[in-house]
Amino acid sequence: MLAAWAQGEPAESIPIDDRGLHYGDGLFETIGTSGGRARFLAAHLGRLARGCAVLGIPAPDESVLAREIARAAALAPHVIVKVIVTRGRALARGYAFTGAETPTRIVTAWPWPEGPLAARDPARVATAGRAGSTPLLAGIKHLNRLEQVLACEEARQRGLDEVILVGRDGGIIGGAMTNLFMYHDGQLATPRADRCAVAGVMRGQVLAAASRLGFAACERDLTVRDLAGAQALWLTNVRVGLWPIGNLAGRECAVHAWTQPLQRAIETGAGGARLA
């Protein structure tokens, strides 16, 4: 960790009775920076505000938080800025909150030496051994992330870059730390936001880039059958960008021709003209 602030002040610790620790009662954002500036900031702040509304946590002032993120982003050309907002210190013991808590606002900066969209080998993935649970509070980026922690450990033990979480009903949730895209018969598809453990900022950027490029893309329920029949697959998050899957449970997957145009469109925010 490069630096940390709580309530805007340099901090090394948080109160031992914070509800973020006790219940995971809060939200976070993982923001990539480039050239010392936060990328996709509006999307991050928007998702954080929506999450606060869902949990009934007063959202931080956007301009205050944006200044604090900018300060963290300025530490190096490429860092990961992690924002955490919790409901605050517990005013009483127990799950119930009173509504009078003061939210805790944490900003931390972490090394990200490779920066955005570094060249890397296509990902090696497989479906997770344990059935994914129905996403709790699907889409928002809350602090209850044990399922992701354990899935990442499974990936490590199996020598994979990522595992795909599948619900008990056979529906695809996504990667442990990524959203999933697949290509079949001329169309990109990704699970709907209400199936995702997190509706990723990069997932939104891919959908927007596809739209600008005129590539067909949709959000829909996807199953393990769709996964098996996909002609190409990608993982997305702010850190890995749009990362093609090269191997799915031992099956080699070709890197699709849309990969580079999408990556370029995400980087530049530009559309089809650039591809002419």
Place this chain on the structure above:
Amino acid sequence: MLAAWAQGEPAESIPIDDRGLHYGDGLFETIGTSGGRARFLAAHLGRLARGCAVLGIPAPDESVLAREIARAAALAPHVIVKVIVTRGRALARGYAFTGAETPTRIVTAWPWPEGPLAARDPARVATAGRAGSTPLLAGIKHLNRLEQVLACEEARQRGLDEVILVGRDGGIIGGAMTNLFMYHDGQLATPRADRCAVAGVMRGQVLAAASRLGFAACERDLTVRDLAGAQALWLTNVRVGLWPIGNLAGRECAVHAWTQPLQRAIETGAGGARLA
């Protein structure tokens, strides 16, 4: 909060990069005390150790932790001692852990003026409006508790003592902060541990007391139909003990004759002889 310790030392804060805060990557126990001593200590320590094994967190030394719990329990005749064990400080950013983390061991003491099994009116409950998710890591008492936080808020808004969480498949999970027992045709029943959000220590005490008293009791899948057909219902946790439900979604429920014998058997650890 009356007092707090981390790693055995008096503490007011924890490191800002603790994985308990960032991911809910840890476990807790809520222990009632009586006469300055922890109750059901072996059951709490056993569940904590099992949870540590599930999450791959090195379990704290039981004798060290027991001494720390005893110190907190001695603060007043009746307190709630809350133990939290997290995986420790993050050695890198991201969900994945390295296995080299040093677990964080937190003991806090909270007021519990009413003490165990205080006389109280039967509980007013109803089923929760939001479908409960498949319990993540069913049974163990991990720190991912947002669903419980929001369900408790729903109960408060509806003027209820508790809400019952029901899965999308119609299966009963239990109360937001309690386990659920029901009585039908001569038998107690409670959802199986793998359906519970937490396999409660008091739930175990009720099953053991029923066995000692010769009352039929079983763990099985229960549905909203079973709930509707139940002739009596109870909520259990360490704080409320065995709490009869007096009103379920507007339907008055009689307090069953087994209530007092079970409460007495839980308190004394004694069996049928005392009831002769």
